[in-house]
Amino acid sequence: MLWCGEPADLRRGRQADPGRDPVRCPWCGNPNDRVVDSRTAEDGVAIRRRRECLRCSRRFTTFERVVEVGVSVVKRDGAKEPFDRGKIVAGVMKAIKNRPVTPEQVDALAARTEERLRRKGPLVTTQEVGLEVLAQLRRLDDVAYLRFASVYKDFQELTDFERELGILLQKRELRGPAGAVSGRRNRSRNKA
Numbered sequence: 001m002l003w004c005g006e007p008a009d010l011r012r013g014r015q016a017d018p019g020r021d022p023v024r025c026p027w028c029g030n031p032n033d034r035v036v037d038s039r040t041a042e043d044g045v046a047i048r049r050r051r052e053c054l055r056c057s058r059r060f061t062t063f064e065r066v067v068e069v070g071v072s073v074v075k076r077d078g079a080k081e082p083f084d085r086g087k088i089v090a091g092v093m094k095a096i097k098n099r100p101v102t103p104e105q106v107d108a109l110a111a112r113t114e115e116r117l118r119r120k121g122p123l124v125t126t127q128e129v130g131l132e133v134l135a136q137l138r139r140l141d142d143v144a145y146l147r148f149a150s151v152y153k154d155f156q157e158l159t160d161f162e163r164e165l166g167i168l169l170q171k172r173e174l175r176g177p178a179g180a181v182s183g184r185r186n187r188s189r190n191k192a
């Protein structure tokens with residue numbers, strides 16, 4: 001919130017310079033202030049401004065940031081839900097169990113995935129999400145990659161998976177847990 005004081009004299013607030021979009025002093029409600037300091041924050045995605053009220057001289061801070069641009073995921077049944085990076089992290093964390101991959105690497109992977117999906121957005125399919133995670137994961141750890149591929153619910157095209165698997169097996173012989181990629185093959189494709 002930009003201010004949390006009482007919404008005192010809103011009418012007077014409207015009289016301030018219309019081009020300036022006044023921020024009201026949280027202490028006295030006055031819309032006139034001067035900026036005493038301005039700097040980027042949150043890794044450059046926000047601007048933090050320290051302001052001083054021209055009436056009561058007390059100081060407060062405002063942040064200006066781009067409103068999150070929403071990416072929506074279209075599920076197989078056509079329902080949409082907001083993209084949730086946490087789900088990517090949760091899924092990948094399962095896949096990296098006992099693998100030499102750090103949580104920081106997973107966070108970076110999820111961030112990269114989101115960034116790439118954002119460029120495709122605002123609508124992406126669950127399959128695009130899955131494939132993007134897989135593309136990122138393959139660079140990180142082969143076993144985690146196969147585990148993720150085998151359990152990812154929306155990785156619906158078995159042929160895709162088998163093609164991916166074939167490419168990987170050509171690349172090297174797997175020494176990871178042998179059961180990692182089996183067991184999900186009789187899954188119904190139309191259960192959504």
Ligand SMILES: [Zn+2]
Nearest residue numbers: 025028053056
């Ligand atoms: Zn004030």
